[in-house]
Amino acid sequence: MPARPISLPAADVLDAAMRPGGLRAVFQPIIHLEDLRVVAHEGLMRPAHGRLTPLQLLDIARNAGRLGELETQAARTLVRAFDFDRGGRLLLNLSAHAILQGALRPQQIIESLQSAGRDLSRFVIEITERDIVEDVGRLADALGYLRAAGIRIALDDFGNGHSNFELWHELGPEYVKLDRYLIHEIAQSPGRLSIVRALVQVADSLGTDLIAEGVEHVQDLAIIQDLGIRYAQGYLLGRPAERATEAVPDDLRLASREKLPVWPRSGRRSSFPKVTAAHLLIEAPFITDDASNFDAEQLFRQHPDLQALPVVDGDQRPLGLINRRVFNERMAVPFARELLGRKPCIKLMHASPIMADVAQNIDAMSEILLGEDQRYLSDGFIITRDGRYAGVGTGEALVRRVTELRIEAARYANPLTLLPGNIPIAEHIARLIEAQQPFMAAYCDLNHFKPYNDQYGYFRGDRMIRLVASTLLRHAEPQWDFVGHVGGDDFVVLFQSDDWERRCRDMVGEFNAASLALFDESDRTRGVLEGEDRAGRYATFPLTTLTIGVAPASRGRFTTAEEVASQAAAAKRQAKRLNVGLHVLDADPGH
Missing domain, CATH: 3.10.580.10 (CBS-domain)
Incomplete structure (x- = not known):
């Protein structure tokens, strides 16, 4: 019969962790996103024996009144194990609770770090807190001694726990680490994106660098880079390991910043999803x-x-x-x-x-x-x-x-298709221009839609407009191609996909085939609609089809969204004059 593991008293567990070799060190890289360089590592302590998690060990030390002692021992362990020649700066976690309780004195922290024989500017202290900090002023005063010695300060886990704007404003940290909750799957979350965009503005105004934690997907990394966040950390960039690293995965370098990602949108009519x-x-x-x-x-x-x-x-x-x-x-x-x-x-x-x-x-x-x-x-x-x-x-x-x-939502999304409206379209074009990202601006419009609307009514007309929306979305690459609804039967697609021409032809072909089901059998058989022209005279009209005009937006060609919209509309008008499903304007603005 196998022996059961012996459960040691909390005091014995803590004593074991405090002995030499009782803690081990691992390091997770922090990446500078502008050039994908490893510039720092966060040092993370792990109990060397037993099955306790670091948080469980910290709770035991906290309850025993020995949190400062454990964190000091962890800092010494991490400093001894870190390879400063290849690892950049070292970030160490220290709790505000231990500093405010006097268990971690500033001079004690400085002496622990000086034992590495390195310039103290190589260290960043991450302030962590699982309780509300009631005396922020006293904490700021204590950290002032560390800053005077050249040590930098980071605020950890912002967006979760008890890190808050008061701490950010009063401590004035050089870095704020955005919690994994805000970063994980940000490419699929309009809400998280909105929060992080606001935090980027706050950081810019306060002179703080942001570090995005919990980066696990390439799509999230692309959004973070696009937002202008300078540093990131997460499993995609490197897992905690016993040795510091200088390398970034090769496939990550290939995937990074190829194109400008389309920001996620809620697809809701409402700006208040929690109103019930x-x-x-x-x-x-x-x-x-x-x-x-x-x-x-x-x-x-x-x-x-x-x-x-x-x-x-x-x-x-x-x-x-x-x-x-x-x-x-x-x-x-x-x-x-x-x-x-x-x-x-x-x-x-x-x-x-x-x-x-x-x-x-x-x-x-x-x-x-x-x-x-x-x-x-x-x-x-x-x-x-x-x-x-x-x-x-x-x-x-x-x-x-x-x-x-609906009034609020209509400013940003078309109420019929829920696609982004004029304001988001202009914003995305401005982002592409500012990033110097080449793209293709496609203007999509229906031929002979008015006769269809007059004969079949607005309800059937709305079905046809929704068919346009669903067809465009189906053939656009959601991560890179932006689909917007200008209004009525006018749509815009801003392509970054290399195969944009094939996608456009597929859009036209699929819509023209699928839209036949929206006509009565008699009209399909005749192949025309009967109605009045703009002068009120009897006329026949071809069945409704889709036309796309495309204006290439090469790097530096346009400076405003209005210029892009004007050229795309000109391409659409030319396509209609030529009676073709797809027309591309000459890329040379002189023609």
Whole structure:
């Protein structure tokens, strides 16, 4: 029978870690992103024996009042093991808690680092904290002694834990390390991207260099480089190892900065994804299905602002709504009180009420406004929690919130296709121009779309416009090719893909074939639409097809987004005059 591992008391575990050889050192490289050079390493201590994680060991030391002692021992271990000739600067983790408690005195830290016999400017102290720092001023004073000796300061794990703007502003660190939470999969997260973009602006204004932690994907690295973050750390760039390294993976050098990445977008109608039905909930009385109309009348008197009275069964599951105006009109009819007063209230309720769960997003609830059942305007709607009555919402509040969200969203995304609108299109063109990145600006437009819209109506017209959007997206490379919706049947694709011409031809061919299903059989057979021309005369028109005009944007050719848009529109007009599916303007602006 195998022996069970012996669980040592916490004090013994800590004593074992403090002995010579009780800790081992590993180092993870930090990369300078402008030239993909290893410029520093973060030193990480590991218990040499047992199965404890570093955090578990730190917690044991903290509870024992020996955190400063353990961190000092870890720093000495890391300094002795680090190869300064090839590893660049060394970043060491020290807790604000231990410094503020006096367990780590500035002179003690300086003496520990001087034992390496290196210039103290080769060291960066990462301030970590798992609790709120209550006396930031005293911490800043203690770190001032380290700075006077040439040691630099970094703020660790910003964006998670207790690192915050107060610490950043008051400590004035040379570096701020953005937590893995903000960086991991940033290429797929519009929310993380927005936060990090804001932090880049803060860092620029405060003169701080950012270090992105947790970089594991090439797509994330491309976004970070594009944002102008100077340093990065993560498994993609190098895992913790016992020896410092000077090398960056060759495949990473090949993949880096080939093109400018397309920033992720939410694809939401709303800028407020966390607004739910719960935020519209009004606590209101309800009535059970066995109550009488006299009971309902009494509740309406007690609650003069109540538009409608919810009716529930014995399990408080909603059955219907009694509209106040309709109820009063029915009860005001001669002899109605005598005939209806003692009857069950369900006789005067609207069955099948409009309902929404508390967790339902406002975006999803906007579908209520598009439905044929417009009772929400007078009755409001019932809000449930786990299928049971929770409260009510008013149609006025829902309309107001949805309108606000759509107005805001329409500035940045087309409400029909959810593709980026004019502002994001201009922003992406400006990024490409500023980065001196060559690209192809494609203007996509439908031929003879107005006759189609006139004959089939706007509903079918919207289906055709959505077909354009889905076709463009399907053939664009999402990481590099930007697809935007200018408005109506006008779209823009900003290509960085080398095979952009093939993609354009595939777009035209696929749309022209798929759009035939949107015509009636008789029109498909004739191959034309009948209607009126712009002068009001009878005319026939070819079936609707897609045209793409392309303007090459070589490095340095354009200086503004307006110039690019003008040339792309000219290419589209030329394609229409030539009656071709794809036309490319001459790359020479003199032609």
